[in-house]
Amino acid sequence: MTRAIRHITMLTLKDLRIEARGRQTIGLVVVLAVLIVVVLALGLGSGGGSGGLTATAILWVAYLFGGVLIFEKTMAVERHDDALAGLLLAPIDRGSIYAAKLLANLVLMFALALVVTPVGIMFFQFDLSVAPGGFALVMAVSMIGYAAVGTLFAALTSSTRLAGGLLAMLVFPITLPVVLISTRVLANLFEHGTSLAGSGLALLIAFDLMFLAASWLVFDVVLEA
């Protein structure tokens, strides 16, 4: 157990160190996500809608596209120069590799959210002060589910010709329930003051647990190819 945690920490830090040195992913992803929010804000216009539902829906569009780029880039690092072959030869459990990739992806996604969320809040006059903790909790739980599925499919599609496009095609429909639940829960929380207990939060947690377990089990098979 301690050994697995050590492996996961080591691999996660390795990915984050590569990102910190190269800064190839986060800069690109943040700019893309901000662009998406700006384009949608301009497209909707001044009277195009404001409030919880619009802001969270648009933030989700930015997170989804940003997330796909993050998943693709962190996996591409392993495919370059056959680094993955070295990783597979090392005495490390495949589940630990998955957990490490997932953690690295989550750190990058949270970093993306830290920059993009204030932009969305500002453009759509979204009053976050009503329930900042609830917003952070729902978004964090949703992102874990999204990253769980995204990390698995990134490993599957990274060696295909259309890696990014294919990954988006695979991940978006699977994560539609996450988007639907989190936007409804946040709309209820911010517009009607409904408490999080008994809302769709339990469903989001169920999604996370189910796909974390499934991805952990299937990842071994995925890396074989």
Added chain:
Amino acid sequence: MKSARVRIVGPVYGIVTFCLLAAVTGMMVWWTPREETMGDVQKVFYIHLPAAINTFVACFVVFICSVMYLLQRRSWWDDLGFAAAKVAVLLASIVLLTGMIWGRSAWGAWWQWTPRLTFSLILWLLYVVYLMIRPSIESSQRRALICAVYGVIAFMDVPLVWLSTKLLPDIHPKTISMAPEMRLTLLAWFVPMTMLAAGLIVTSMRINRLQRAASEPAEELDEPRLVPAGGQA
């Protein structure tokens, strides 16, 4: 001998299915009474429900084939899963279209974000993606693997999609009262619809096998368990 049997059974099965479809269509049009509030539009329900149930069955077949492919790595399971996914999309399209026709008459709009319509749409999208990704992956082994993993994850997603759509406001009728003729017609529709779905899966599966046999050498029809890491698709 086997192909001779297939040559006889196939057309007979097709003719029986077609005759049953014609019979239940006749029952639907002329025998069932006209519903008071919805009028003739209500009759799409006889197609809608059997198509919906068979969509789930086809999705379940995709799931089973995906699991079996991951366990055995036999191309046969991939071909059957692909065939079932095509039928699932076809049936889900029928469910969506008949649902929209019903909704237009009941609510005055082709589309409402009700839980059941939204669920049908997401289900349709999940399996359309299964079909759409296939041509973009060149390596048949990688294609089969990606589709198998996707088939498992997509099926696991179905109950969550259903529960998530429950958060949307519902204006869909919960129960429908039916006259005995209506109930019998609805039950009768299940037979040809299920036969049609099964027949289409088998036919499509045979076409997939023939296409694979034509495009790949015989020894590749049942792949080995392992391929080199980093293999290009």
